[in-house]
Amino acid sequence: MNNKSFFSWGRWLKTAAVLVAVTANTAFAESKAWPKEVSLGYQKYGSLIILKSTGNLEKRLQEKGVAVKWAEFQFGPPMLEALNAGSLDFAITGETPPVFAQAAKGSPLVYVANEPASPQGEGLLVKADSGVKTVADLKGKKVATAKGSNAHYFLIQALAKAGLTLNDVNLIFLAPADARAALERGDVSAWSIWDYFYAAAELQLGTRTLTDGEGIVNNYAFYTSRREVAEKYPELIAIILEEVGKTDAWIKDNPAAAAEQLAVNVGVDAKILEKALHRSNYGPEPIKPEVAAAQQKIADTLLDIKLLPHAISVGDAVWQRK
Structure with a gap:
């Protein structure tokens, strides 16, 4: 090999090494910006079901090489147990489940957004022919709710407004269908x-x-994620919330059509769903100080009545996108 050929070969190797390094760095940057998969938890009602049915999130993330997985839960606490365990990347629940979830040892939960308050979306119900006429009449009676749910906290506050505590009723923890x-x-x-x-x-x-819940609770819905996911993939969280926002806007403008679409997916009469939709407010928002303060009040209340194992600071779990 002559000197000219040797130096040409050397320059090629050097160029190739640079190209490999650039390619590797680009691949690393892309893998850091976008995971291979994102898993979302939802309940049998709400915006995420409609978003799931449209496939719009999948279309949006396909170009980033991100696959979308969906997981249905009956209510919030088990969903956030899955999030704490690393099985979910994103979830929506009522206001109380995140408080219990944050209290778990080493919880990675962060709040990334909330839906506006919808206090009329919770109720304390009796049969039409019941002799119970007021909340105060529940003293000594059996009352059912889902443990750790937003309805659990609503019950605590509804009883308090009537001058009662949980000790004044026989509390029965049951899933909604039961x-x-x-x-x-x-x-x-x-x-x-x-x-x-x-x-x-x-x-x-x-x-x-x-x-x-009017005048008793806010009944916010919260979008949560794991801290490592939110901090490593902020653009991913932003895209999910953007698509949720588009879905929310459509539901707000088209409640009857939204109820019909939900009915197909959840197997519930559209009239029921439309009634529920009219009691909800829509549009994911960043966590404002007053919303975090309301969550802190829930945490402090649950701690005072010994339902929370230790004090937590909700503010520590509010994700601040950088």
């Missing part, structure tokens, strides 16, 4: 529940509402 059946059979006197189960009980069972 609680409905218990109320219908007369095994419990009242049921604290959220929509759409609330609307279904009104329209199908003819229940009577002792009180809804």
Whole structure:
């Protein structure tokens, strides 16, 4: 090999090495910016079901090489247990489950956004022919709710407004379907529940509402993630929330059509779903100080009545995008 050929070969190797390094760095940057997969948890009602049915999030993330997985949960606490365990990257629940989830040892949970308050979306129900006329009449009676749910906290506050505590009632923890059946059979006197189960009980069972959440709770819905996911993939969280926002805007403008679409996906009568949708407010927002303060009040209340194992600072779990 002559000197000219040797130096040409050397320059080629040097150029190739630079190209490999650039390619490797680019691949690393892309892998850091976008995961291979994102998993979202949802309940059998709400915006995420419609977003899932449209496939719009999948279309948006396909160009980034991100696959989308969906997981359905009956209510919030088990969903956030899955998030804490690393099985979910993104979830939506009511206001109380994140408080319990944050109290778990080493919880990675962060709040990334919230839906506006919807206090009318929760109700404390009795059968139409019940002798219970007021919340105060529940003293000594059996009351059902889902443990750790937003309806659990709503019940605490509804009782407090009537001058009662949880110690004044016989609290029965049941999942929504079981609680409905218990109320219908007369095994419990009242049921604290959220929509759409609330609307279904009104329209199908003819229940009577002792009180809804107006003036008692905010009933925010919260979008949460794991800190490592939010901090490593902020653009991913932004895209998810953007697509949720588009879906929310469509639901707000088209409640009847949204109810029909939800009915197809969840197997519930559209009239029930439309009633529930009209009691909800829409549009994901960044966590404002007053919203975090309201969450802190929930945490402090649960700690005071010894339902939370230790004090938490909600502000520490509010994600600040950099």
